[in-house]
Amino acid sequence: xxxxxxxxxxxxxxxxxxxxxxxxxxxxxxxxxxxxxxxxxxxxxxxxxxxxxxxxxxxxxxxxxxxxxxxxxxxx
Amino acid sequence: xxxxxxxxxxxxxxxxxxxxxxxxxxxxxxxxxxxxxxxxxxxxxxxxxxxxxxxxxxxxxxxxxxxxxxxxxxxxxxxxxxxxxxxxxxxxxxxxxxxxxxxxxxxxxxxxxxxxxxxxxxxxxxxxxxxxxxxxxxxxxxxxxxxxxxxxxxxxxxxxxxxxxxxxxxxxxxxxxxxxxxxxxxxxxxxxxxxxxxxxxxxxxxxxxxxxxxxxxxxxxxxxxxxxxxxxxxxxxxxxxxxxxxxxxxxxxxxxxxxxxxxxxxxxxxxxxxxxxxxxxxxxxxxxxxxxxxxxxxxxxxxxxxxxxxxxxxxxxxxx
Amino acid sequence: xxxxxxxxxxxxxxxxxxxxxxxxxxxxxxxxxxxxxxxxxxxxxxxxxxxxxxxxxxxxxxxxxxxxxxxxxxxxxxxxxxxxxxxxxxxxxxxxxxxxxxxxxxxxxxxxxxxxxxxxxxxxxxxxxxxxxxxxxxxxxxxxxxxxxxxxxxxxxxxxxxxxxxxxxxxxxxxxxxxxxxxxxxxxxxxxxxxxxxxxxxxxxxxxxxxxxxxxxxxxxxxxxxxxxxxxxxxxxxxxxxxxxxxxxxxxxxxxxxxxxxxxxxxxxxxxxxxxxxxxxxxxxxxxxxxxxxxxxxxxxxxxxxxxxxxxxxxxxxxxxxxxxxxxxxxxxxxxxxxxxxxxxxxxxxxxxxxxxxxxx
Numbered sequence: 001x002x003x004x005x006x007x008x009x010x011x012x013x014x015x016x017x018x019x020x021x022x023x024x025x026x027x028x029x030x031x032x033x034x035x036x037x038x039x040x041x042x043x044x045x046x047x048x049x050x051x052x053x054x055x056x057x058x059x060x061x062x063x064x065x066x067x068x069x070x071x072x073x074x075x076x
Numbered sequence: 077x078x079x080x081x082x083x084x085x086x087x088x089x090x091x092x093x094x095x096x097x098x099x100x101x102x103x104x105x106x107x108x109x110x111x112x113x114x115x116x117x118x119x120x121x122x123x124x125x126x127x128x129x130x131x132x133x134x135x136x137x138x139x140x141x142x143x144x145x146x147x148x149x150x151x152x153x154x155x156x157x158x159x160x161x162x163x164x165x166x167x168x169x170x171x172x173x174x175x176x177x178x179x180x181x182x183x184x185x186x187x188x189x190x191x192x193x194x195x196x197x198x199x200x201x202x203x204x205x206x207x208x209x210x211x212x213x214x215x216x217x218x219x220x221x222x223x224x225x226x227x228x229x230x231x232x233x234x235x236x237x238x239x240x241x242x243x244x245x246x247x248x249x250x251x252x253x254x255x256x257x258x259x260x261x262x263x264x265x266x267x268x269x270x271x272x273x274x275x276x277x278x279x280x281x282x283x284x285x286x287x288x289x290x291x292x293x294x295x296x297x298x299x300x301x302x303x304x305x306x307x308x309x310x311x312x313x314x315x316x317x318x319x320x321x322x323x324x325x326x327x328x329x330x331x332x333x334x335x336x337x338x339x340x341x342x343x344x345x346x347x348x349x350x351x352x353x354x355x356x357x358x359x360x361x362x363x364x365x366x367x368x369x370x371x372x373x374x375x376x377x378x379x380x381x382x383x384x385x386x387x388x389x390x391x392x393x394x395x396x
Numbered sequence: 397x398x399x400x401x402x403x404x405x406x407x408x409x410x411x412x413x414x415x416x417x418x419x420x421x422x423x424x425x426x427x428x429x430x431x432x433x434x435x436x437x438x439x440x441x442x443x444x445x446x447x448x449x450x451x452x453x454x455x456x457x458x459x460x461x462x463x464x465x466x467x468x469x470x471x472x473x474x475x476x477x478x479x480x481x482x483x484x485x486x487x488x489x490x491x492x493x494x495x496x497x498x499x500x501x502x503x504x505x506x507x508x509x510x511x512x513x514x515x516x517x518x519x520x521x522x523x524x525x526x527x528x529x530x531x532x533x534x535x536x537x538x539x540x541x542x543x544x545x546x547x548x549x550x551x552x553x554x555x556x557x558x559x560x561x562x563x564x565x566x567x568x569x570x571x572x573x574x575x576x577x578x579x580x581x582x583x584x585x586x587x588x589x590x591x592x593x594x595x596x597x598x599x600x601x602x603x604x605x606x607x608x609x610x611x612x613x614x615x616x617x618x619x620x621x622x623x624x625x626x627x628x629x630x631x632x633x634x635x636x637x638x639x640x641x642x643x644x645x646x647x648x649x650x651x652x653x654x655x656x657x658x659x660x661x662x663x664x665x666x667x668x669x670x671x672x673x674x675x676x677x678x679x680x681x682x683x684x685x686x687x688x689x690x691x692x693x694x695x696x697x698x699x700x701x702x703x704x705x706x707x708x709x710x711x712x713x714x715x716x717x718x719x720x721x722x723x724x725x726x727x728x729x730x731x732x733x734x735x736x737x738x739x740x741x742x743x744x745x746x747x748x749x750x751x752x753x754x755x756x757x
Contacts, residue, residue, distance in 0.1 A: 003432060004538065004589045004615075005318045006399035022315030022397045024238075024251045029515055031545040032654040041399060043592055043645055044319065046485070046535070047248070047513020048542040050654060051592040051645050053399055058644035065408055065618060068415070248512045305406070311397055318400070320512075321435075321743050378409040378617035380441025382753045388732035 004045035006053050009038050019044055096216040097278060098142040100208060107210060109144035111135060112203040120163065120197055122243040124236075124254030127200055128167035130330060132174040132182075133259045134281070135204040140261035141277040141333055143212030143268060146178060146204055151185040154199040157192045167198070178259035180204070212268065218276035218295045218336065225275055226342035227300070227362040228335045230263065230355040231256065232308040233285055234327030238316050249319070251312040256331035263352040264333065271345055276336035279329075283387040285361075286325040288334050289372045290386045299367020302384065303375045306361045325374075326387050336364065399644070403616030404440075412621035413445040419628045424450045425580060426627055427716050429571060430587030431458030431744025432615055438753035440617040450624065453579070453716040454749075456570050456669065457587055459534045459563075460487045460742035461714060464668045467532070467563050468493035469699035474530055474561075474691070475506040481529045483517035486510040488532055490741045494702035514546035521550070521558035530691045533562040533680075538589040540564040540680055541654040544661035547682070547689050559691035562681055564662065568598050569678035570669060575606050577672075579716040583609040583627035585620070588642040593658075595650030600638045609636035612646050661686055670738060671711030710737035713746050720750040727751065 007019035007026065019028045019042060029048040030036055042049035086093060098111040115131045132149065139146040151171065155164070175182050214220050239255040260279070268274060276295075278288045285307070293300050309317075309324045317324050331354060337345045342360055349355035367373070372384040428434055434454045437443065443452060456462050472493050474480050482498065489498040489508065502508040507527075511517050517531035533543045543560060550558045567590055575581070586599050591612045599610045609630035613623035623641040630636050640646050660683075667679025682690045708730070709723035720726045720739070730736040732748055739745035743752075 003319065003321050004592075005315070006397075007315075007319075008398070020315070021319055022311030022313075024249050024253075024312040024315035024319070026249045026319060027513075029513070029542070029545060032541055032651055032657065034653060043589065045589060046539050046542050047515055048545065050538060050541070050589065051651050054644050058399060061643055062402055065622070068411070248516065314397060323439075374441070376439070376441040376617075377404045377406065378440045378442075379406045379413070379445065380409075380617070381444040382438060382441035385752055388752075 004043045004050065006041050007044045009036060009040050009042060012036070012038060017049065019049070096142065097138040098144065098216065100142065100213060100216065107208040107213060109139050109142045109206045109208045110203070111138040112201065113138065114199060114201045116196075116199050117240060118196065119240070119243050120167070122255055123239045123252070125257040125330070126167055126170055127198060128171040129174050129257050131200040131202045132171050132178065133257050133330060135202040136178045136180055136259045136261055137279045137333070139204050139206040140264045141216070141279045142208060143215040143277065144206035144208040145265070146180045146206040146261050148205050149175065149180050149182045150203045151182050152201045153185070153187040154195050155187060155189050156195045156197050157189055159197055164198070174259060178261055211272070215274060215277050218292065220275045221296050221336055221364055222275075222338070223298065223364055223366055224339045225336050225364045226339055226360050227302070227364070228337060228342065228345055228349065228358060228360050229280065229285065229307070230260070230333055230349050231331075231357040232310045232313065233280070233329060233332070234309060234313040234317065234324040236330040237327035238313045241316070249316060251316065253310065253312050256329055258331035258354050260331060260333050260354060263349065263354050266352060267335070267345055267348050270348055271337065271341050273338035273341040274335055274345070275338060278334050280332040280334055281330060282328050284324070284326045284328060285334065286323070286372070286384045287387045289384060292334075292336070293370050293372050296364065297370060299365045299370060300362060300372045301365045301375060302362035302372065304377045306359050308357045308359055325384060400616060403614065403618040405618065409445070409617050409621055412618065412625060416450070416621065416625055416628065417447050419625065419632065420447050420449050421632065422449065424582045424628060424631060425453060426450065426583045426585055426624065427453045427455045427579065427581050428585040429455040429457040429567060430590065431461070431742065432589065433585055433587065433613065433620070434458070434746055434749050435744050436615045436617070437620060438749045440620075441753075442617060442620055445621070446624070453581070453719070454713065454746040455574065455716055456671065456714040457536065457567065458739070458742050458744040458746070459536060459539070459565065460491055461710065461738040461745045462565065462570075462669045462671065463488070463491065463534055463563050463738065464670050465493050466699050466701060467561070468498065470561065470697055471498060471530070471532055472496060472501055473697045473699060474695065475501045475508055479527055480507070481520060481524060481527050482506070482508045482532070483511045483520045483529050484508065484532045485512070485534060487742055488534060490735065491738050492735060492741070514543045515549070518546050518550055518555065518558055521555055525557060528557050528559060528695065530559045530561055530695075533560045533564045536565055536567055536587070536590050537594045537658070538587075538592070540662060541593060541658045544657040547661050547686050548657065550689060551686065556688070558689060559694060560682060560689050561691040562662070562679070563667075564680035565667060565669065565678055566664070566680065568601070569675050570672065571599075571602065573672055573675050574715045575602070575608065577715055581608055581716070582631050583611065583636070585623055585627070586610045586612040588612060588614045588619070588646060591642070591646045591650065593651050593654045595648050596638055596640050596646055597648050603636040603638055607636050610638045612638070612640045612642050614642035614645065671714040705736050708737040710739040710747070713739055720747040723747070
């Protein structure tokens with residue numbers, strides 16, 4: 001039930017959107033988000049987009065991982 | 077379910093366990109492979125196929141994975157009163173086409189019409205017979221499997237299940253995924269002609285890869301190690317599985333076979349599979365390992381390890 | 397797939413595993429509260445990557461598992477009526493009530509339909525004006541806002557045959573209850589998707605009052621390993637706090653719009669959690685303004701209370717006091733085909749997860 005995956009908005013029609021997860025297309029209610037655009041990634045849960053995925057924060061986390069990776073590489 | 081089948085039918089009919097996809101019978105000096113299957117898929121038409129195509133390919137494949145050359149099929153139809161003739165025609169045309177592709181003849185059959193609501197549209201049963209060369213007899217029972225043998229599959233998992241689920245229209249998603257339903261006998265024959273070291277084969281239908289791996293472990297009494305990273309899964313199938321909580325390892329296929337090959341021939345088998353259009357995404361996905369506890373172990377994408385258990389009784393209904 | 401594959405990188409995870417091994421200098425007991433985390437941890441084989449000194453326990457964050465059996469019994473009673481359609485999430489239909497399940501009622505002809513969204517249930521009501529459609533509202537703060545949005549839509553569109561039977565619950569009171577109950581924990585792996593809605597600050601009372609650290613975690617294996625490292629660090633430094641690992645989806649204050657919908661439509665109530673008993677202010681009930689959508693008050697039905705199977709350990713498992721292996725029924729009488737307790741039914745339940753993704757160790 002916590003099942004929620006990142007999906008990309010491919011079209012918007014009023015307060016509903018079509019979102020794609022790897023090419024599988026689901027419908028999502030946009031009533032909980034403002035300023036969403038086609039191309040944005042959202043968390044899809046039980047037929048609703050519950051949060052936008054922050055591209056910058058995702059990049060930050062990956063950068064952190066990579067730095068961790070490098071630091072661990074250096075210390076091995 | 078397995079216990080019910082065993083108690084009610086297998087034991088009563090004097091059939092020898094373990095049951096394989098095809099029964100292997102002596103007919104004079106020849107060996108005959110003989111199989112039967114019923115098809116109740118819902119919906120009848122889905123992207124990449126229909127119930128008729130499924131019925132022909134399924135039975136052809138059951139014979140082919142035993143190492144036999146499929147020759148003759150029977151086809152029986154239980155039809156609900158009022159079933160559209162146009163649809164029945166489409167299905168029949170499809171069956172004729174698949175039979176031609178596979179090089180088999182549908183030689184006998186039966187039709188019964190039942191009253192409205194006494195059967196859900198259409199059910200098909202096909203039986204098939206083929207000749208099994210004696211040097212391939214060991215393939216369905218896996219008696220020659222050894223430690224270090226490699227496990228191969230001919231492509232991506234779960235496409236059939238996702239295509240059928242998408243067509244049901246009540247799971248709220250659409251995809252362009254097509255069922256992988258196809259006759260595998262020509263591809264398998266190409267492998268068997270060149271390699272005499274195929275030690276086991278089985279088709280990956282209901283219960284998916286996980287089901288067959290557990291059957292294999294039970295047959296050999298050994299362990300199996302599978303590397304999740306090497307198991308091909310198409311992105312839309314992944315997307316549906318992630319969203320709906322399914323595991324591609326357990327999803328049904330209708331055009332996939334698992335082969336066990338001796339270590340030294342595995343790469344050759346892989347290249348023969350890959351040269352066939354039905355095997356272009358083939359992969360070596362694991363191997364037979366010593367394991368007293370007889371487990372099927374998955375080396376997960378993230379490097380952790382867990383056990384792939386038997387599919388539980390709760391699988392998606394009417395997927396084939 | 398974007399935002400998934402990068403967090404499943406094997407090399408990265410093995411390096412994180414190495415770092416965890418080097419940092420783990422004592423015994424640690426961490427609890428993942430959310431069923432989605434239980435499933436992810438076992439699916440990716442995370443326990444096999446951790447040293448023995450780290451023990452992971454599953455908590456009560458599986459909405460199906462903590463739904464009381466009288467909720468199911470009420471739905472079963474509703475489903476017996478010709479004029480009612482139950483439109484429910486699929487997770488609920490196999491949960492055993494005291495005598496039967498929705499699945500068995502469906503097989504017997506009851507009109508029970510599986511939906512993937514509350515909006516689908518509302519659509520069912522639109523298309524079946526002669527029937528009453530009841531949507532069982534299960535799920536935590538991740539799911540309840542969707543129900544709230546749907547109720548508002550029903551109100552706006554003048555739909556008068558749509559009802560909610562709410563069993564929605566909120567996490568923090570249950571987490572507090574299990575700490576008070578005696579679960580000895582060094583930290584919580586906090587639910588990432590609940591927090592995407594509520595924000596991470598709802599957990600700040602846990603380190604403040606109970607000296608137990610919290611890390612709000614994503615669901616990919618790298619997220620989970622990273623969070624475990626963060627919790628180990630909190631324990632090692634003696635500085636329990638509330639940190640966000642899942643920064644790409646979680647902020648301190650969460651999704652204010654979703655919370656507005658939630659608070660417009662629902663208010664807290666005392667509610668029964670299977671395995672815990674009554675926890676004050678832990679449930680969500682429709683506000684009076686939306687009372688006409690409440691199935692409980694508009695379509696009253698009585699069910700008798702029954703005792704759970706005495707041998708079933710779901711209660712203690714949900715409270716982090718026992719594991720599925722401790723249960724005498726696990727694997728023997730109780731399995732996914734024939735579940736005794738709710739923990740075996742739900743794909744996020746501890747018992748179902750342990751059964752499916754058995755640990756190699």
